[in-house]
Amino acid sequence: xxxVTQTPKFRILKIxxxxxxxxxxxxxxxxxxxxxxxPGMGLKLIYYSVGAGITDKGEVPNxxxxxxxxxxxxxxxxxxxxxxxxxxxxxxxxxxxxxxYFGPGTRLTVT
Amino acid sequence: xxxxxxxxxEMSVQEAETVTLSCTYxxxxxxxxxxxxxxxPSRQMILVIRQEAYxxxxxxxxxxxxxxxxxxKSFSLKISDSxxxxxxxxxxxxxxxxxNNAGNMLTFGGGTRLMVKP
Numbered sequence: 121x122x123x124v125t126q127t128p129k130f131r132i133l134k135i136x137x138x139x140x141x142x143x144x145x146x147x148x149x150x151x152x153x154x155x156x157x158x159p160g161m162g163l164k165l166i167y168y169s170v171g172a173g174i175t176d177k178g179e180v181p182n183x184x185x186x187x188x189x190x191x192x193x194x195x196x197x198x199x200x201x202x203x204x205x206x207x208x209x210x211x212x213x214x215x216x217x218x219x220x221y222f223g224p225g226t227r228l229t230v231t
Numbered sequence: 232x233x234x235x236x237x238x239x240x241e242m243s244v245q246e247a248e249t250v251t252l253s254c255t256y257x258x259x260x261x262x263x264x265x266x267x268x269x270x271x272p273s274r275q276m277i278l279v280i281r282q283e284a285y286x287x288x289x290x291x292x293x294x295x296x297x298x299x300x301x302x303x304k305s306f307s308l309k310i311s312d313s314x315x316x317x318x319x320x321x322x323x324x325x326x327x328x329x330x331n332n333a334g335n336m337l338t339f340g341g342g343t344r345l346m347v348k349p
Contacts, residue, residue, distance in 0.1 A: 151335060162235075162322050162339030163276075178336065210276065218264055218326065218335055222276035 122146055124223035126211050132229045133201040141196040141226050143211030149221075151214045152194040153178075154186065156207040157225075163210060169194055201230045233258045233325050235340035243346040244313045251298075252308045252343045254323030260284075264326045265299065265306045266337070271319040279321070282306065313347045320344050 127142045145152065150171050155163035155178075165178030169188040183205055185197040194213075198205060208227050212220040234257045244250035256265070267279040282290045282299050289297050294314075298307045310317055323340040 162341050165336055168336060214335055219278055225274045
C-alpha cells in the first residue's frame with residue numbers, strides 16, 4: 121500500500137511551458153485534492169474531486185486544469201507556466217473518516 | 232468563508248520542556264473539525280491530532296493535546312516533553328462537515344515554525 125504518490129519530485133519550467141503533475145492513490149478514496157504551498161505559507165486548495173468524472177475549483181484555480189478519469193488518478197495540468205506558479209504542490213486523498221492523506225509533494229520552479 | 236490564523240510565525244523550546252502553539256479561526260458553522268498537521272523538513276504533511284467541534288473533551292494523542300475553546304474559536308496545541316524530532320512547521324486546519332458535492336476541504340493557517348533545542 122503506497123498511499124498517495126506524486127511525480128515528479130522536482131521540476132524546473134521555463135515561462136510559457138506546460139506540464140502535468142501526476143498523482144495516484146491506491147486506497148480507493150473517493151475524494152482527491154490539489155494544494156499549493158508558497159514559501160513560508162500554509163496550503164491553499166487549487167482543485168478537488170469527489171469522484172471519477174467530477175471536479176471543481178478550489179480557492180486558487182487560475183492557471184490550472186484537472187481531470188479525474190479513474191478513482192486512482194488525479195493529474196494537475198499547467199498550460200502556460202508563469203513565475204507566480206513557483207510553489208510546492210501537494211496531492212491528497214480522503215474517504216469518509218475526514219482524514220486527508222498527503223503525497224510527498226512536487227517542488228516546481230518557473231523561470 | 233472560513234479563515235485560520237496562527238499568530239506565532241516561529242517558536243523555540245528546550246528539549247523535554249512543554250510548548251503551546253496558538254490557533255484561532257473564524258466560521259459561522261456550528262459543526263466542524265479542526266486539525267494540527269506537522270510538516271518536517273522532508274515536506275511530508277503528517278496529521279498530529281484531530282478535534283470534532285461537537286465534542287467538549289479535548290483531544291489527546293500521546294505527548295500532544297489540544298485546548299479547544301469553541302466560544303472563543305481557539306484551538307491551541309500543547310506538546311509535552313518536547314523532542315528533537317518535533318522540530319517542524321505546524322499547521323492548524325479547519326474543515327466543514329463532509330459534503331457529498333464538495334468533499335471535505337481543509338483551510339490552513341499560515342503555520343508556526345517550531346525549533347526544539349537540545
